[in-house]
Amino acid sequence: MPPHSSRRFVSEYNKGMDPRIPLPPQYDPSGVEAALYQRWQERGTFAPRGDGEPYVIVMPPPNLTAILHVGHGLNNVIQDVLIRFERMRGRAVEWLPGTDHAGIATQNVVERLLAAEGKTRFDVGREAFVERVWQFVRETGATILEQLRVIGCSSDWSRTRFTLDPAYSRAVREVFVTLWEEGLIYRGHRVIHWCPHCLTALSDEEAEASETTGSLYYIRYPLADGSGAVTVATTRPETMLGDTAVVVHPDDPRGSPYLGKRVRLPLVNVEIPVLADASVDPKFGTGFVKVTPAHDASDFEIGTRHHLPAPLIMRADGTMGQEPGVEKREAGRVPPEIQGLDRFEARKKIVQLLEAQGLLVKVETHQHAVRRCYRCDTVVEPRLSDQWFVKIQPLAEPALAAYQRGEYRIVPERWKATYENWMASLRDWNISRQLWWGHRIPVFTCSRCDHRWADRADPPGCPKCGGPVTQDPDVLDTWFSSWLWPFATFGWPQLSDDLQRFYPGHTLVTAPEILFLWVSRMVMSGYHFLGEKPFTTVYLTGTVRDTQHRKMSKSLGNGIDPLDVVRLYGADALRWTLIAGSSLGADVILDPNDLETTFAPGRNFANKLWNIGRFILAQLPANVTPIERIDRSRLTLADRWILTRANHAIWTATRYLEQFRLDEAAKRCFAFAWNELADWYVEVVKPRLGAQGGASTEAAHAVLVYCFDTALRLLHPVVPFITEELWQKLPGRGADELLAGSEWPTRRQELEDYDADPQFERVKTAIERIRSIRAEYRIAPKTRLRAAIVARGGDRSESFASERETILRLAQLEELSLDGAPVGAGAHAVFGDGSEVVVALAGAVDVQQECRRLTSELQRLDQQLAGLAVKLTNENFVSRAPADVVAREREKERMWREQRSVLTGKLTALGCG
RNA sequence: GGGCGAAUAGCUCAGCGGUUCAGAGCGCCUGCCUUACACGCAGGAAGUCGGGGGUUCGAAUCCCUCUUCGCCCACCA
Numbered sequence: 004m005p006p007h008s009s010r011r012f013v014s015e016y017n018k019g020m021d022p023r024i025p026l027p028p029q030y031d032p033s034g035v036e037a038a039l040y041q042r043w044q045e046r047g048t049f050a051p052r053g054d055g056e057p058y059v060i061v062m063p064p065p066n067l068t069a070i071l072h073v074g075h076g077l078n079n080v081i082q083d084v085l086i087r088f089e090r091m092r093g094r095a096v097e098w099l100p101g102t103d104h105a106g107i108a109t110q111n112v113v114e115r116l117l118a119a120e121g122k123t124r125f126d127v128g129r130e131a132f133v134e135r136v137w138q139f140v141r142e143t144g145a146t147i148l149e150q151l152r153v154i155g156c157s158s159d160w161s162r163t164r165f166t167l168d169p170a171y172s173r174a175v176r177e178v179f180v181t182l183w184e185e186g187l188i189y190r191g192h193r194v195i196h197w198c199p200h201c202l203t204a205l206s207d208e209e210a211e212a213s214e215t216t217g218s219l220y221y222i223r224y225p226l227a228d229g230s231g232a233v234t235v236a237t238t239r240p241e242t243m244l245g246d247t248a249v250v251v252h253p254d255d256p257r258g259s260p261y262l263g264k265r266v267r268l269p270l271v272n273v274e275i276p277v278l279a280d281a282s283v284d285p286k287f288g289t290g291f292v293k294v295t296p297a298h299d300a301s302d303f304e305i306g307t308r309h310h311l312p313a314p315l316i317m318r319a320d321g322t323m324g325q326e327p328g329v330e331k332r333e334a335g336r337v338p339p340e341i342q343g344l345d346r347f348e349a350r351k352k353i354v355q356l357l358e359a360q361g362l363l364v365k366v367e368t369h370q371h372a373v374r375r376c377y378r379c380d381t382v383v384e385p386r387l388s389d390q391w392f393v394k395i396q397p398l399a400e401p402a403l404a405a406y407q408r409g410e411y412r413i414v415p416e417r418w419k420a421t422y423e424n425w426m427a428s429l430r431d432w433n434i435s436r437q438l439w440w441g442h443r444i445p446v447f448t449c450s451r452c453d454h455r456w457a458d459r460a461d462p463p464g465c466p467k468c469g470g471p472v473t474q475d476p477d478v479l480d481t482w483f484s485s486w487l488w489p490f491a492t493f494g495w496p497q498l499s500d501d502l503q504r505f506y507p508g509h510t511l512v513t514a515p516e517i518l519f520l521w522v523s524r525m526v527m528s529g530y531h532f533l534g535e536k537p538f539t540t541v542y543l544t545g546t547v548r549d550t551q552h553r554k555m556s557k558s559l560g561n562g563i564d565p566l567d568v569v570r571l572y573g574a575d576a577l578r579w580t581l582i583a584g585s586s587l588g589a590d591v592i593l594d595p596n597d598l599e600t601t602f603a604p605g606r607n608f609a610n611k612l613w614n615i616g617r618f619i620l621a622q623l624p625a626n627v628t629p630i631e632r633i634d635r636s637r638l639t640l641a642d643r644w645i646l647t648r649a650n651h652a653i654w655t656a657t658r659y660l661e662q663f664r665l666d667e668a669a670k671r672c673f674a675f676a677w678n679e680l681a682d683w684y685v686e687v688v689k690p691r692l693g694a695q696g697g698a699s700t701e702a703a704h705a706v707l708v709y710c711f712d713t714a715l716r717l718l719h720p721v722v723p724f725i726t727e728e729l730w731q732k733l734p735g736r737g738a739d740e741l742l743a744g745s746e747w748p749t750r751r752q753e754l755e756d757y758d759a760d761p762q763f764e765r766v767k768t769a770i771e772r773i774r775s776i777r778a779e780y781r782i783a784p785k786t787r788l789r790a791a792i793v794a795r796g797g798d799r800s801e802s803f804a805s806e807r808e809t810i811l812r813l814a815q816l817e818e819l820s821l822d823g824a825p826v827g828a829g830a831h832a833v834f835g836d837g838s839e840v841v842v843a844l845a846g847a848v849d850v851q852q853e854c855r856r857l858t859s860e861l862q863r864l865d866q867q868l869a870g871l872a873v874k875l876t877n878e879n880f881v882s883r884a885p886a887d888v889v890a891r892e893r894e895k896e897r898m899w900r901e902q903r904s905v906l907t908g909k910l911t912a913l914g915c916g
Numbered sequence: 917g918g919g920c921g922a923a924u925a926g927c928u929c930a931g932c933g934g935u936u937c938a939g940a941g942c943g944c945c946u947g948c949c950u951u952a953c954a955c956g957c958a959g960g961a962a963g964u965c966g967g968g969g970g971u972u973c974g975a976a977u978c979c980c981u982c983u984u985c986g987c988c989c990a991c992c993a
Contacts, residue, residue, distance in 0.1 A: 026952090029953085030953095212989085212990075219993085235993080236993065237993060238993065239993085242993095282991090282992090283992085283993085284993085287992050287993070288993065292992090292993055294993090295993095299991075299993075301991040301992085301993075302991090302993080304991085371992090371993090372990075385991090415921095417920065417921070418920090420919070420920075421919075421920070421988065421989075424919080424989075425988095515987085515988080516988095518988095546987085550927080550928080552985075552986065572955095583941085584928075584929075584941090585929090586929080589921095589922090590922090590986085590987090591928095592927095592928060592929085593928090594928085600927085600928090600942060600943080601928090603942080603955065604941055604955095606955060607953095607955040607956085608955090609955085610953065610955045610956090611952095611953065613952090613953075614952040614953035614955095614956085615952065616952085617952050617953075618951090618952030618953080619952080620952095621952075622952095666929090666930080670930080670940075673940095681952085681953085682957090685952080686957095689951065692951090693951095771958095771959090774958060774959065775958095775959065775960090777958090777959085778946080778947075778958075778959040779959085781946090783947090784947075784948060784950075784958080815950090867935060867936080870935060873973085874934085874935095874973075874974075877973045878973085879972090879973040879974090880934090880973045881973090882973095883972095883973070884934065884973080884974085885934085889934095891934085892935095895935085895936085
C-alpha cells in the first residue's frame with residue numbers, strides 16, 4: 004500500500020475546520036478512559052444499588068502472580084458485559100472481585116527469587132519464608148486487578164477478597180473441621196502424584212497427562228532356582244529396584260509354569276514371588292508385570308491385595324535412594340552406583356547395567372501418557388505417602404443429582420456428558436500439600452497421648468491429657484480454599500447480610516480448563532455447606548488461540564498483551580474484538596502478529612460512534628423535545644423507519660443477551676448504529692436539520708436523539724468508554740448522570756411502524772439501484788441525472804413521493820419523475836414488488852449492455868420462480884409445511900411474477916433478442 | 917483406547933430444515949476531499965457451504981461414513 008499522504012492531508016485539513024463542531028474528528032481513547040473509569044468509581048456505580056433483585060457473579064480469582072493475559076481479558080469482559088447489562092436493567096448487581104493465594108504457583112515464584120540469591124526456602128526457614136511471600140504478595144500482589152480496571156471491568160471493588168484473608172481463612176478452617184467431624188476427611192496411605200520439583204503431593208486434577216513418546220523396556224528376571232527367567236515390560240525401568248513381585252493374569256497359560264516360583268530381582272539381588280492377579284492385561288507386553296507398590300498406583304493396589312512390602316527407592320526430590328530414617332529392611336535396595344542419581348539418569352544407568360548382564364531383552368518405542376505437574380511441568384512421580392483425603396462421593400452425588408434435576412446448567416450444553424461422567428467417577432481428593440504457603444492444616448497431635456483431632460482454634464494443649472501438641476506441617480490444596488469462593492467471600496460461616504443477599508449467585512464465567520479443578524468443587528461445597536447451588540449458570544468460555552490454533556502462552560511467545568492493545572487502540576477496541584469475535588463457548592482466534600487487523604474494527608467502530616455523535620451534537624439546540632411529545636403525524640417515513648429499527652435492535656439485543664449470545668447482540672447494535680442510523684437515517688435527515696427550525700426540524704432532532712441515545716445504551720455493556728463519553732454530551736444530561744448507572748432501553752411499541760419498514764426499504768433499494776447504474780455506466784459522481792420510478796405493489800408511489808427529496812439527493816438526481824412519465828432512453832432496474840427505476844442516459848445508453856443485464860436478471864428470476872413452482876404445486880409441501888411458510892412462498896411468487904412481467908416488457912421495448 | 921468439537925469467500929467467523937440464507941468484518945478491485953467520520957463514503961469481484969452416501973416435498977442446516985485439525989477423559993505396566 005502506498006503511503007496515504009493525501010489521506011493524512013485530508014485529515015489534517017479537516018481538523019477543526021468546521022466551527023460548529025468543536026470535537027476533533029478522531030476519537031482518542033487514551034485521553035478519556037482513565038477519567039471515565041475514575042468517575043464511575045467515585046460515583047459508586049459498581050456497588051449493588053437498591054433493593055432490587057440481586058444479580059451476582061463471583062469473579063474467578065486470578066493468581067496474585069499473574070499478569071493480565073488475553074484469556075483473562077476475554078473472561079472478564081464477558082462478565083462485565085453481563086454485569087453492565089443487568090445493572091442497567093435495574094438488578095442490584097454484585098460482581099465480586101478478588102485474588103487467589105495459589106499455593107504452589109506463588110511459592111514457586113518466591114522460591115525462584117530466593118534461588119537468585121543462592122538460597123532455598125529451607126535456608127531461610129518456614130516462618131521467614133512465609134513472611135517473605137507475604138511481602139512479595141503485598142508488593143506485586145494485585146496488579147492484575149488494576150489491569151482489569153484498565154479494560155473497564157465494573158467490579159464491586161469494595162468487596163475485593165483474597166483467599167488468605169483472615170475471614171476467609173476462618174471459613175476454610177470451618178469447612179475442614181466440619182468435614183472432619185462428618186468423617187469425610189481421612190488419612191490415606193497410598194500412592195499419590197508427587198512433584199519432585201515442587202516437593203509436594205498433587206491431586207489427580209493437578210497432574211496433567213501429556214502424550215509422550217517413550218520407550219518400553221523388556222527386562223529378564225531370572226528364576227531364583229536357575230531354571231529360566233520371566234520377561235517383564237516397563238516404561239520406567241528404574242522402579243525395578245522397588246519391585247516386590249511379578250504378576251501374571253491367572254488365566255494366562257504362559258504364567259502357569261512360573262506361578263509360585265520366585266525370581267531374583269536383578270541388581271538388587273532379592274527374591275520376589277511370581278503371583279497371579281486379574282488386573283493384568285495379557286495382551287500387553289509379555290503378560291508379566293513387575294510390581295512396584297511404592298511407585299505406582301495400580302501396583303500399590305496389587306501389593307495390597309497380596310500383602311507385599313512397598314519399599315521406597317526414590318527420595319522426594321527424585322534422586323535414587325532412601326530418605327533418612329527409613330526402615331533398615333528397605334535399605335540396600337539401591338545399589339551404590341545408582342545411589343543419589345536423578346531418576347532419569349538412574350534409568351539410563353540401570354538400562355546399561357541390565358544390558359551388560361544380558362538381561363535387557365529389547366527396547367521398543369512407546370506412546371503413552373506421562374503426567375506432569377500443572378505448575379512446573381515436571382514429570383510427576385507416583386509415590387507412596389501419607390496424605391489427607393476428602394471422601395468425594397458424599398459431596399459429588401448431591402451435586403450431580405441437582406444438575407440432573409436442572410437446578411443449575413452449563414452452557415454450552417455440550418459439556419453435559421463430560422461433566423456428568425466426571426462427577427460420577429471421581430476418586431477421593433488429596434488435599435494436603437507439602438508446602439509452606441497456604442492454609443495450614445488444622446490437625447493437631449498430642450505428643451504425649453497421640454490423640455489427633457481437627458480444631459477450629461489453635462489449642463493450648465491436648466484436650467484429653469493436657470500434653471503438648473503439634474500441628475500438621477502441611478498446608479491445604481489451594482483449591483480447598485477456592486472451592487468456597489461463592490460464599491466464603493460473603494462472610495460464611497456467619498449468616499451475614501451479604502450472604503443472605505448474594506447467595507446463591509447467578510452466572511459463573513470461566514475457562515473450561517478449570518471445570519473440574521474448580522467449578523465442580525464449588526458446586527459440591529455449595530450443596531454440602533449451604534444446601535444450595537452456588538450459581539444457576541456456568542458459562543464456559545472458549546480458549547484464546549493464535550492463527551495456527553495454538554493456545555496463547557508465554558513459552559510459545561504467541562501471546563497478546565491486552566494492555567498493549569489498550570494503549571494502541573483503546574479498551575473498547577479490545578473488548579469489541581473479544582465480544583463480537585466469539586460466539587458462545589467457541590474459541591477465539593486472534594493474530595498476535597497483526598494487531599492492527601485484529602483490533603482495528605473495534606477502534607473504527609468507536610470512531611464511527613464518535614463521529615455520529617460529533618455530527619448530531621453540532622446540530623442540536625440546547626433543548627430537544629422528547630420523542631414522546633412529538634406528534635406522530637409529524638414523523639416522516641424515514642423517521643418511522645428508524646424508530647422501528649431502533650426498537651427492533653432493542654428487542655433482539657435484549658433477547659440475545661439473555662441467551663448469552665453476546666456476539667449477536669453486539670453485532671445487531673453495531674448494525675443499528677452504523678448501517679441503519681449513520682448510513683441511512685443521518686444522511687436522510689440532513690436537510691431537515693437546517694437553521695429554519697420548523698416542526699420538521701424539531702421532529703428530526705427528537706428522533707436523532709432518541710436513536711442515538713438508544714444506540715449508546717445498547718452498546719454500553721460492550722464498549723463502555725466511548726458510549727459513556729458521548730452520552731454525557733447529549734442535551735439535557737445532568738453533570739452527575741452516568742450512562743453506566745442509567746437504564747437499559749425497553750421496547751416501545753408505540754414508536755414502531757412495521758408498514759414503514761418495507762416502504763422505506765423500497766426507497767433505499769431505489770436509491771441503491773440508481774447508484775449502481777451510475778457506477779456501471781461510469782458516470783461522474785457530480786453529474787446530476789434524471790430518473791423515473793414506476794411504483795407497483797400496495798402503496799403505489801406514496802412512499803417514493805414522501806421521500807422524493809431523499810432520493811433526489813442521495814442518488815444525485817436533478818429530476819425524479821414519479822408519475823410514470825417516460826424519461827427517454829435509459830437504464831432500467833426492476834426490484835421488489837415489480838417497481839422499476841429508469842435512469843435517463845441521453846444517448847449514452849448501451850442497449851446491448853441493458854439487454855444483458857435485464858436478461859440475466861430475468862434468468863435469475865425464472866430460476867427462482869421455477870423452484871417456487873415446484874414447491875407450490877407439490878401437495879406434500881402445501882399440506883406439510885407450516886402455513887406461514889406456504890403463505891410467504893405464495894406472496895413471493897406473486898411479487899416475482901410482477902417483477903417478471905415488468906422485466907419482459909422492458910426487454911421487448913428495448914428490442915432485445 | 918474412549919468421548920466431544922470444528923471443517924462455509926484469501927483470513928477470522930455467523931447462519932444449523934423452507935431461494936432474497938449463501939452472509940458479516942478484515943483483505944481485494946473501481947470511483948470519491950459528498951453539509952460527522954479516509955479509523956470514512958459509494959459501487960463491485962469473490963464460496964460446487966471438507967469428500968462420499970442417505971433421510972426429506974425441501975439440507976450449508978438432520979443421519980451415516982471417510983479425511984484433516986483441535987480439545988477433554990483414561991492405572992494397560
